[in-house]
Amino acid sequence: MSHSQLTEGIVPGRLDTEGYCKNFTDVAPPLGVQEARIAADRCYFCHDAPCMEACPTSIDVPLFIRQISTGTPEAAARTIFEQNILGGMCARVCPTETLCEGACVRMDSEGEPVEIGALQRFATDTLMAKQDHPFSRAPSTGKSVAVVGAGPAGLAAAHRLAMLGHEVTIYDAHAKPGGLNEYGIASYKAPGGFAQAEVAWLLQIGSITVVENWQLGRKGDGDLADLLGDHDAVFLGMGLSGVNALRLEGEDKSGIRPATEFIAELRQASDLASLPVGRDVVVIGGGMTAVDAAVQSKLLGALNVSLVYRRARAEMPASLHEQEHALTHGVSIIENAAPVAIHGNGAVREVEFAYTRSGPDGLEMTDATFRLPADQVFKAIGQTLGDTPAKVEVAGGKIKVDGAGRTTAPRVWAGGDCTHAGEDLTVTAVAQGRDAAQDIHHVLMEG
C-alpha cells in the first residue's frame, strides 16, 4: 500500500521517510556558542527592562543575557529558573514576538529584537544537558499539598512547593505528565522528547510523587473532599479538557474531530508515517491550536490545507508570527468566513461557509457562501473546562480565583488555563502555579 499527497481520503504514509524527518525537525534550531555570544552582545542591559516587564514570569532578561555574554550560561539558566522552572519549554513555545521580544527596545531602533527566546533556550539547554538541578529543598515542613494536573501550572506549583519544604502529590489524568507540553504543542516546537526530559529534570527537586491516570471526580480515583482529607491544601491546574462544538448538522460525520486530539495523537505517535491525514484538510478556528493543526497536517503530507477564521486576520488569536509560519508552510488562511453546513454521505466531503461581516450586534452572516472540499476537518474553536467540584465557583466557564490564586473553596487554589486569569499561555500558567504555591506556603506556615 503506497500513498502520495494526491491520494484521496484520510490515509497514512503520504511522504517518504526523509520527508517526515525533514518536516518534523526542530523548527528553531538552537544557537551555537558563537551565535549566542553575538546575539547576547545585542542586549543593551536596559534599566527596568521592558522585556522583563512583558514576561508573565518576570524573568530578569538583561541579567541572564549578560551572564551568557560573560561565558556563564549556567548562571544565566539559574536566573531564568528562579522565576520560571519551565524556562526550557517556554523558550521553545512562548509567543516571544508578543511578549519579551515584542517589548525589546531594539524593535524601536531597528525592528529586530534581541533573540531572547533563543538565548533562553541556549542557557537552559546548557544547564539541563548537565542533568544539574540548581535548586535544593528547604527543611521539611511536614505539610502536604495535592496538585491536580501535571501541566505547566501544576508542575510549577509542585516544584515551588517542594522547594519550600512541602510534600507534594501530583494527580494527572493522562498516562504521562506534562499536560499541554506533552500533548498539546506542535511536535516541531519541542522535538526529542523534551517535555518528558524537562519533567524528569524538574522532579529532581525531590518530594514530589506523580500519580498518573487519575482524574478528579472519577469513580475510583477521588474527589476534592478526598484530596482535602489527605492533604493540607489543594492546587487545581487541570486545564481545559473539553472542546467547543460547531453546533452544525452533520458534525458527527466521520473525518471531523477536535484539533487537540489530532495534535495529541501526533505528539504521541512513534511513527509519523503511520499517522493518517486527509488530502484536503479544513481547520476551523484562529488560535494557536488551529495553526498547529493546520501546519502539522501540511507537514504530514496533506495536499490542501485551509484555515478558516470567522473574523478578520488582524483579530486572530494566533500571533502574526504564527500566521506567517502557517502561510510559509503552504496553509491558506481564509478570513471572515464561518461554517454553515457539513456535506457528505457518512464521511465529510465538503464544508460550506458563509462570509461574515461585522454589524451593530456583532458578527453577521452574509448570503454569500462557498464550499471547500474536505476529507478531514479539525475543530479548533476553543476549549472548555471539564467537570469541576461543586464547591469551586466557576464564572464565565472558568474557575474564579483571586490575585493569589485562591478559589472560593477554602484550602483550594487554582491556576493555568482552567482559571479566568491571564492569557492561556504556558508561561502564564507557570507564573500562576508558582505564585499560588507561594501563597499556599504563606497560608500553611501561618496557620
Place this chain on the structure above:
Amino acid sequence: MADLRSEFIGIKSPNPFWLASAPPTDKEYNVRRAFEAGWGGVVWKTLGSEGPPVVNVNGPRYGAIYGADRRLLGLNNIELITDRPLEVNLREIKSVKRDYPDRALIVSLMVPCDEDSWKAILARVEDTEADGVELNFGCPHGMAERGMGSAVGQVPEYIEMVTRWVKQHSRMPCIVKLTPNISDIRGPARAAKAGGADAVSLINTINSITSVDLDDFAPEPTIDGKGTHGGYCGPAVKPIALNMVAEIARDAETAGLPISGIGGVTTWRDGAEFMALGAGNVQVCTAAMTYGFKVVQEMISGLSEYMDRKGFTNTSELVGRAVPNVTDWQYLNLNYVTKAEIVQDDCIKCGRCFAACEDTSHQAIAMSEDRTFTVKDEECVACNLCVEVCPVDCIEMVQMAKGSVDPRTGETVGDYANWTTHPNNPSATAAE
C-alpha cells in the same frame, strides 16, 4: 580626489599611511604585498646587530581583548626584533627599495648602547638606499631586559646620546620612536630634539598583561604555564597616543618637531585625528594585522573624501590644525554652560541614561510611568555621561545662551572666565 601626497622630513610618499615597524614589515614578501595594496611607506621591522639573530618564543606571541562580536580592540605582543639574519634583511630592503622608489622605506634599528654598534649598522643601512632610520627606543618587552628598546627610551640622556651618534655617523633622516611607558612624554621628545632627531614617532606599545587564565592562574599569552608583560597596541590605546602626540605638538620646546603618529590607527578618521593633533603622517600595525593590508584603501579613500569636504588640497593643511585648541584644564571656560537634551523621537526608552545618571551621577534624568526620559535642568551638570551611554545617540548637549540663568546654580551665564580667576581658587589672580 584630494591629493594625499605626503612629505615627511623630506621623505616623499604617495599617502601619509605607513606601516609601522612590526611583524607585517619583517620580510620582503610582506612589504611587497603591502606596497601593492597601496601603503605609502613602510618602517622595516627592527634590525639588530650583526651576528646570531635574536630568537623568539615558540608558543603564543599575542594576546587580545575584544568588543562585541569578537572585534579586536587591543592586541598585546611579546615578539622581539627581527629574528632573521641582518644580511638577509639588508639585501631584501635594497631589493624592495629599488622596485618601489616612490614609496617611503625606513629602517628601524636597535643595537646595544655603544657608539661602535650604532656606527657599524648605520653604514650598512645606508648601503640599501633606504630613506631613513627609526631608532627603536620603545619596545617594552624582552629587549628592554637587555638594556635596549624602552630601557633607552625611559632615560632622556641616553636618547640624546644615541640620537647624536646616529646623526653624527649618518646622513640619513632620523626618527626617534618613543615609549609611552614614562610619566611625561615631553622629556624624551625634548631629548630626541636636543640630540638632533629629525622627527619623533609615537607611541610604541604599552606595558600590559592582556588577561589571566583563571584555570592555570597564569597571565596570557601563556608559555608553558608562565607569562610576561607584553606591549599593548590597537584601537584601545589610541586615546593615550593622541594625548602624547598633542603634548609634544604644543610643548614650546618641541613645537614644530615633526611627529609620526602611531597608536591604534584603524580607519581614515583615526589617521586624520592624529594629523590634526600635529602628526605629519601616521603609522599603522594592528589594523593591518587584524584585517590584512587592504585596509589602507579605506584609509586613503576616507581621508581623501574628508579633505575634499573640508576644501584641503594638501595634507599639510590638516596637520596641527587642532593643536591650538589643546589647552590646560585651568583655561577652560567655566561659563560655558550646557544641558543634556533627549531627542524624544529618536529615544528607544532603554533607560541606560537614567540608570547611569541616577546610580552614578547627578540624578538629573526623570523617568515617567510610560518610560519617557527627560533631563532635569536644575540637576544637570552637563557631564555628558548620558550621551556616552546612549546606544542610539539621541542625546544632545545644548549650550545655554549668554545672559540666561542656569537653573542648577541660579547664576547668569556670563563671559569667558576660567579657574585662574575663580574666587574659589586660592591662587587666583584678580580679575580686571
